[in-house]
Amino acid sequence: KQSLLYLDQLIHCDIYKNLSKNFNKAFEFLINENIYKLENGKHFIDGDEVYIIVSEYKTKLLSEARWEAHKKYADIQMLLSGEELIGYASADGAKITQEYNPEKDIMFLDLTGEYINLIPGRFAVFFPHDAHQPGITVNSPQQVKKIVVKVHI
Numbered sequence: 001k002q003s004l005l006y007l008d009q010l011i012h013c014d015i016y017k018n019l020s021k022n023f024n025k026a027f028e029f030l031i032n033e034n035i036y037k038l039e040n041g042k043h044f045i046d047g048d049e050v051y052i053i054v055s056e057y058k059t060k061l062l063s064e065a066r067w068e069a070h071k072k073y074a075d076i077q078m079l080l081s082g083e084e085l086i087g088y089a090s091a092d093g094a095k096i097t098q099e100y101n102p103e104k105d106i107m108f109l110d111l112t113g114e115y116i117n118l119i120p121g122r123f124a125v126f127f128p129h130d131a132h133q134p135g136i137t138v139n140s141p142q143q144v145k146k147i148v149v150k151v152h153i
Contacts, residue, residue: 005088006125007116010078016125025050026076026149030123035147036080049152056145059084059137067109069131071100073150077134078123082144086124087133089113094131105150128153 006016013027029035029045029052043052059082069091077086089111098108109131117138118124126132135144 005114005116005130007122009121010123013123020151020153022046022050022151022153023074026151030076030078030147030149035078038147045149051150053148053150054080054145055148056143057135058143059135059141061141062136065133065136066097067094067111067113067131067133068106069094069109069128070105070126071102071107071128072105072152074128074153075126075132076123076147076149076151077118077126077132078147078149079118079120080145080147081120082142083117083119083138084134084144084146085115085136085138086118087113087115087131087136088124088126089131091129091131 010031013031017024017027025046038054040054040056045051091109094109094111096107097110100107111131113131
C-alpha cells in the first residue's frame with residue numbers, strides 16, 4: 001500500500017488548517033511566530049495536543065537512518081536551515097524492528113520507500129499510518145536545523 005505524501009510550502013498552509021483544530025493551531029503558530037529564532041528543545045503550543053521540537057543535527061548516511069512511525073501524533077517536519085532527504089512509505093504491514101514505545105510515541109520499522117528532498121520553506125506531513133526516515137544526507141553530511149510539530153490525532 002502506497003503512502004500519500006503531503007509536501008508543501010507554508011504559503012499554502014490554509015489547506016491543512018481545516019484537517020483539525022490541532023492542525024489549525026500548529027499552522028497558526030508556524031506562520032505567526034518567528035520560528036527561526038526558536039531555541040533547540042521542546043516548545044508547547046497547546047500542552048500535549050500540539051507542541052514543537054526544535055533540533056540541530058548532522059545528516060547521516062542512508063545506511064545509518066531508521067524508519068519510524070507514530071500512533072498518537074502526526075508530524076509536520078520542516079527544515080529551518082540545510083537540506084536532507086527524508087523517506088516515506090506506508091507503515092501498514094511493515095516489519096517492526098523495535099516495538100512501540102507509548103511514552104515516546106515511536107516504533108521503528110524495516111521497509112523500503114521513496115525519498116524527497118526537504119529544504120527550508122517546505123514542510124512534510126506524516127500521519128500515524130505513514131512511516132518516515134528523516135535526517136539523510138543529500139550529497140555530503142551537513143548541519144541542519146529542524147522543527148517537528150507534533151499534532152495529536
